[in-house]
Amino acid sequence: MSTNNSEATTLHAESRLVGCSSDEEPGAKPLVFSQNEIPNQLVSPRSIEFMRRYFPLTTTESWNDWKWQLRNAYTGIEDLRKIMKLSDKEVMAINNLKGRLPLRITPYFASLIYKSKYSDPLRRNVVPVVEELLQHNTEQPDPLHEQSFSPVRGIVHRYPDRVLFTVTQVCSSYCRYCTRSHSVGRLDKLGRQDFEKAFAYIESHKEVRDVLISGGDPLTLSDETLDFILSRIRAIEHVEMIRIGTRVPVVLPQRITDNLIGILRKYHPLFLSLHFSHPDEITTECINACNKLADGGFPLGSQTVLLKGINDNIPVMKDLMHRLLRMRVRPYYLYQCDLIPGSGHFRTTVKKGLEIIKGLRGYTSGYAVPTFVVDAPGGGGKIPLLPDYVVEHDDDRIVLRNYKGELCEYPEK
Ligand code: SF4
Numbered sequence: 001m002s003t004n005n006s007e008a009t010t011l012h013a014e015s016r017l018v019g020c021s022s023d024e025e026p027g028a029k030p031l032v033f034s035q036n037e038i039p040n041q042l043v044s045p046r047s048i049e050f051m052r053r054y055f056p057l058t059t060t061e062s063w064n065d066w067k068w069q070l071r072n073a074y075t076g077i078e079d080l081r082k083i084m085k086l087s088d089k090e091v092m093a094i095n096n097l098k099g100r101l102p103l104r105i106t107p108y109f110a111s112l113i114y115k116s117k118y119s120d121p122l123r124r125n126v127v128p129v130v131e132e133l134l135q136h137n138t139e140q141p142d143p144l145h146e147q148s149f150s151p152v153r154g155i156v157h158r159y160p161d162r163v164l165f166t167v168t169q170v171c172s173s174y175c176r177y178c179t180r181s182h183s184v185g186r187l188d189k190l191g192r193q194d195f196e197k198a199f200a201y202i203e204s205h206k207e208v209r210d211v212l213i214s215g216g217d218p219l220t221l222s223d224e225t226l227d228f229i230l231s232r233i234r235a236i237e238h239v240e241m242i243r244i245g246t247r248v249p250v251v252l253p254q255r256i257t258d259n260l261i262g263i264l265r266k267y268h269p270l271f272l273s274l275h276f277s278h279p280d281e282i283t284t285e286c287i288n289a290c291n292k293l294a295d296g297g298f299p300l301g302s303q304t305v306l307l308k309g310i311n312d313n314i315p316v317m318k319d320l321m322h323r324l325l326r327m328r329v330r331p332y333y334l335y336q337c338d339l340i341p342g343s344g345h346f347r348t349t350v351k352k353g354l355e356i357i358k359g360l361r362g363y364t365s366g367y368a369v370p371t372f373v374v375d376a377p378g379g380g381g382k383i384p385l386l387p388d389y390v391v392e393h394d395d396d397r398i399v400l401r402n403y404k405g406e407l408c409e410y411p412e413k
Helices: 005-017 045-054 066-071 077-083 088-095 107-113 121-126 192-204 223-234 258-267 284-295 314-326 350-360
Strands: 155-159 162-166 210-214 241-246 270-275 300-305 330-335 371-376 381-385 390-393 397-401 407-411
Touching: 045 107, 077 088, 107 121, 155 192, 162 192, 192 223, 210 223, 223 241, 223 258, 258 270, 258 284, 284 300, 300 314, 314 330, 314 350, 330 350, 350 371, 350 381
Parallel strands: 162 210, 210 241, 241 270, 270 300, 300 330, 330 371
Antiparallel strands: 155 162, 371 381, 390 397, 397 407
């Protein structure tokens, strides 16, 4: 779905609302609104049109209630058919999802795709197609071997000084290329004892200074549960920083409430890694959610999976990175798509990722260039990749190629 004019106008208006000066008015004084003039939750004209059509009895208060969004998520073919025309490939895929990553789309995200074509990038993120049922022989259910690095349920300890803590298997919408498609969407919740064992593991491993809370999506948990988990981790003396990995600002921006911000603020330094895949995800609602997080003092980074037909070209990727920076989200990682079953239609070559990095580095701000990584199949960890900038290197000198292809030399002695 390409951004239409009215959406673009709204985005522009939004950037002025939060005090950015306009591109068209160099030197213009920014419009600064006091914090209490900024609407707490936004409902865009697009969402209102969708609500009126499909939830005529619903109020904007309900629409902005994240629990209402979860309760009313689209999880089956009949519900989805009421709002959009499905292709044969989509119908066949949805009818054969048993035992696979489920279908789940929040009404908010549905409002972004219900008028879309089959090839729409946002639609492809959440609506399965029949290719997803095909498994290539290089693909594995757990390509990063997370289970073999898991000393206790919920913990993955792969790197020396940090652990991943998967606190839930639930997401508000399921991405069809999810690395953890083997486990997310299942009902096997961690119990109280599992949590205690996970806290005890972190406590007994003094080398762990960084805990990444992920899932599923941790922000689908209640405020109380999040508060409990964060307080227990923060109480561990050697844990210096906590990170939360989430896609909520994209698929359920209503979840970023003042109450949630108040809870998260108790646990600084707390970083958020936000998952984006396409510039059209950055709507007024998403900008509002990210602004709240940035104003809460949380360093925000983005993670993007390189996806064929969705974001595998330089203009789309550059646009995404620029829009992220405009809302104070620093591009962090660009991932080569993992070898999960049924991901063949999403995967590009690694060469394509390198081409994209080459098309960004030097041509835009360094802040807008994420690190391109391959998460090594078999559990070797993230390996960063760069285009070939080193031409020759010996004890005397290094010959380098700059972004324009020009050669330069730097002495080693
Ligand atoms: S939000 Fe993250 S964990 Fe959930 S389906 Fe998407 S990629 Fe997987």
